[in-house]
Amino acid sequence: MAGDCEKKPVLEMMQADGGDEGCVTYVLHNEDHTLGNSLRYLVMKDVDVEFCGYSITHPSESKINFRIQTRGGIPATEPLRTGLTQLNHVCQHVLNTFQARVDEFKGNQDQSME
Amino acid sequence: MKRLGDKMAAPMSIVEEIRTRVILQEFGVKNVHTTDYPGNYPGYDDAWNMADFKKNFRIDIVDMDENTMEFDMVGIDASIANAFRRILLAEVPTMAVEKVFIYNNTSIVQDEILAHRLGLVPIKADPRLFEYRNEGEDDEEGSEIDTIKLQLKVKCSRNPRATKDSADPRELYLNHMVYSKDMKWVPIGNQADVFADINIGPVHGDILLAQLRPGQELDIVMHCVKGIGQDHAKFSPVATASYRLLPEISLLETVEGEKAERLRGCFSRGVMELEDRDGRKFAKVVNSRLDTCSREVLRHEDLKNLVKLARVRDHFIFTVESSGVLPPDVLVTEAIKVLMTKCSRFLNELNTSNME
Numbered sequence: 216m217a218g219d220c221e222k223k224p225v226l227e228m229m230q231a232d233g234g235d236e237g238c239v240t241y242v243l244h245n246e247d248h249t250l251g252n253s254l255r256y257l258v259m260k261d262v263d264v265e266f267c268g269y270s271i272t273h274p275s276e277s278k279i280n281f282r283i284q285t286r287g288g289i290p291a292t293e294p295l296r297t298g299l300t301q302l303n304h305v306c307q308h309v310l311n312t313f314q315a316r317v318d319e320f321k322g323n324q325d326q327s328m329e
Numbered sequence: 330m331k332r333l334g335d336k337m338a339a340p341m342s343i344v345e346e347i348r349t350r351v352i353l354q355e356f357g358v359k360n361v362h363t364t365d366y367p368g369n370y371p372g373y374d375d376a377w378n379m380a381d382f383k384k385n386f387r388i389d390i391v392d393m394d395e396n397t398m399e400f401d402m403v404g405i406d407a408s409i410a411n412a413f414r415r416i417l418l419a420e421v422p423t424m425a426v427e428k429v430f431i432y433n434n435t436s437i438v439q440d441e442i443l444a445h446r447l448g449l450v451p452i453k454a455d456p457r458l459f460e461y462r463n464e465g466e467d468d469e470e471g472s473e474i475d476t477i478k479l480q481l482k483v484k485c486s487r488n489p490r491a492t493k494d495s496a497d498p499r500e501l502y503l504n505h506m507v508y509s510k511d512m513k514w515v516p517i518g519n520q521a522d523v524f525a526d527i528n529i530g531p532v533h534g535d536i537l538l539a540q541l542r543p544g545q546e547l548d549i550v551m552h553c554v555k556g557i558g559q560d561h562a563k564f565s566p567v568a569t570a571s572y573r574l575l576p577e578i579s580l581l582e583t584v585e586g587e588k589a590e591r592l593r594g595c596f597s598r599g600v601m602e603l604e605d606r607d608g609r610k611f612a613k614v615v616n617s618r619l620d621t622c623s624r625e626v627l628r629h630e631d632l633k634n635l636v637k638l639a640r641v642r643d644h645f646i647f648t649v650e651s652s653g654v655l656p657p658d659v660l661v662t663e664a665i666k667v668l669m670t671k672c673s674r675f676l677n678e679l680n681t682s683n684m685e
Contacts (some may be wrong), residue, residue: 228680252408260377303672320390
């Protein structure tokens with residue numbers, strides 16, 4: 216599932232077990248703890264996930280090995296997709312809340328200046 | 330155990346404490362990691378619930394001015410708060426001097442040292458209006474959409490009107506100190522129209538770049554490009570961005586008199602006060618947010634069992650200080666957008682590879 220051969224792959228899948236779709240290690244290129252830890256937290260919050268972890272293979276290479284093991288034969292791309300979508304929604308909510316509070320704060324400041 | 334905490338009236342159960350507090354002890358810190366994953370605690374449903382998150386999450390802006398801001402983020406996990414902090418430091422793009430063309434440098438500052446210093450000067454240009462420069466295509470010319478051209482041309486000369494026996498260089502020489510305000514913008518292409526009302530240049534004009542003496546001159550052209558802090562620290566838009574967890578100090582027993590005085594002295598000023606009741610002074614925790622958690626109280630044998638030092642695990646007090654390129658609230662919104670871009674990129678990759 217790598218990208219084209221001409222393009223640099225962004226996400227690769229290394230399947231450790233032969234037939235089991237539920238235990239997969241993904242290689243995410245150009246990523247580090249920033250996305251790795253936050254994605255790991257949200258994937259772990261999924262009930263179907265038995266194991267989730269990430270590691271940085273070598274500090275000189277900017278890629279992470281992200282492993283997901285699921286229960287009940289669910290393919291591992293499902294919790295990964297859910298985790299990414301939920302992280303997106305969390306960020307959207309944080310962004311909306313933050314912008315609303317900043318506008319409120321600036322409004323209060325202007326009021327007290329008058 | 331009877332507790333007289335500042336906020337908690339009822340004691341917290343052990344399980345609640347493990348789930349929500351980081352305990353500061355004399356020889357270590359306990360309960361640091363998040364443990365509330367589904368299945369860890371019987372009786373708790375810890376699966377991710379977006380509605381609960383939205384209900385518990387809040388942001389409070391404590392202070393904001395044009396360069397610094399302090400705000401609280403409550404109800405989020407450390408991994409996501411840390412992701413925002415890391416992105417603020419290293420992945421929000423800015424413009425900075427990248428290529429320095431030195432046509433003449435007769436000062437005593439070496440070329441590479443001067444070029445290094447020029448790169449570190451923050452440039453006041455909104456990086457969202459520029460594109461990244463493609464590597465290796467044109468080495469000399471940058472286009473108007475991805476490059477800002479600056480020029481530094483200073484020549485030092487002797488001041489003809491100085492008095493005979495003065496020794497002050499400020500009187501003897503003209504232009505002997507080269508400041509960042511001498512970096513002048515040279516518009517390329519349509520930049521003169523697009524940025525007509527904004528003055529593109531260094532954020533601060535009083536950064537000393539080099540010192541000259543009569544006869545020495547600098548003739549330098551600089552190209553600024555867009556970059557991120559991961560590549561070079563000169564591209565970092567924040568002076569710094571950091572967070573700390575909200576401290577929580579609870580008294581385990583009533584403390585009065587001289588002990589109360591000493592207990593108050595163990596914490597930062599304003600954390601603990603003495604209240605007067607029937608002529609006797611009792612210690613009371615007033616504002617644990619001000620504490621710097623030095624754990625001084627744990628150094629005293631008779632005081633260390635009277636208080637419980639903890640931090641609230643999901644309450645982050647962020648302090649963001651901008652280097653002047655963009656206001657701090659804009660930097661935080663850009664950082665959140667960067668994280669969203671990362672997620673979308675991998676989601677697209679997953680979806681396109683599935684369709685193959």
